[in-house]
Amino acid sequence: MNTVKATAGSIKKAAALIRAGGVVAFPTETVYGLGADGLNPVACARIFEIKGRPRFDPLILHECSAARARKLFSCVPAPALRLMKKFWPGPLTLVLPKAAAVPGIVTAGLKTVAVRVPGNRHALALIKAAGRPIAAPSANSFGRLSPTTAEHVSRQLGNGPDLILDGGKTDIGVESTIITFEKGRPVLLRPGGLPLEEIEKLTGPAARPGKTGGKSPLAPGCLKKHYAPKARLKIIEPGRAPRPSLRAAYLAFRRKPAGNWAAVKVLSRSGDLREAAAGLFGALHALEGAGVPLIYAEKVPMHGLGRAIMDRLKHGAA
Ligand code: TXA
Ligand code: MG
Secondary structure, three states: OEEEEEEEHHHHHHHHHHHHHOOOEEOOOOOOOEEEEEEHHHHHHHHHHHHHHHHOOEEEEEOOOOOHHHOOOOOHHHHHHHHHHHHOOOOOOEEEEEEEOOOHOOOOHOEEEEEEEEEEHHHHHHHHOOOOOOOEOOOOOOOOOOOOOHHHHHHOOOOOOOEEEEEEEEEEEEEOOOEEEEEOOOEEEEEOOEEEEEHHHOOOEOOOOOOOOOOOOOOHHHHOOOOOOOOEEEEEEOOOOOOOOOOEEEEEOOOOOOOOOOOEEEEOOOOOHHHHHHHHHHHHHHHOOOOOEEEEEEOOOOOOOHHHHHHHHHHHHH
């Protein structure tokens, strides 16, 4: 059994696990989250593995104060600042341009990051003790109901998390409301625990899912811009490199290809899919930075996080 009651002692242990790259399920006021060190890409990759997510969805970073949370954004428009002051801690997630320190796996390659300060004393104590933002999606298996008790978590994820902190039933039971801003205007990305009316009192009317028409992002599901490099991505069998060319870049799984390429990245010399997943977005960005029209990407094994990596590569190659 990896479920323990949330106490000062177990929270201290959970924080140490997080700092060491572990994954801990913890209560928030909305639903239970599956948390890892939000600045450690390999630890974040484990979250996707445990959830069995077929691809990398962007994660929410959880902080213990609005002052600390703000540092995860590179800029904050005035109405967003008003929302933070009024509703944090609470069931509101803000999506704004990310600070440089936020790893690519957290945002799934997007330039924005989702951040919130949860209104749950165990969650706040955990984040504070960990001393860093905690990245966490809801602690359910992919495609299943969100967990509002520690038992829901253990039923779905079993011994996947290193520890499950039991803080009783969550207060709110639905996920946070997600808001972004476009040219200073609020856009509702996901209705949730904080009523839209409360938000609009401070920001004026928000664009709503289904009502923005054409170009604005709607629900998060519609918003997910899949990572597609500017260069053409071509998926190849490992070790079956075409003729080396200085007009192409190469993304290898385990071994450097022979010959001279414009740029080469190796995802994991030991063949560790978790390490490969954690570094994938960074590697693609670097290869794209070489400014060539073509990137060859080797296939990776289709198990564990390999599926998520292949899904992402296929999106890029489409
Ligand atoms: O209440 C909650 O928000 C819970 C607790 C654990 O905090 N978390 C949660 O996380 O619901 P998750 O991963 O199940 O849902 C987060 C949603 C996803 O739909 C994701 O696509 C969206 O937030 N999201 C995250 N970052 C985003 C970004 N940069 N732009 C747009 N959507 C984003
Ligand atoms: Mg979820």
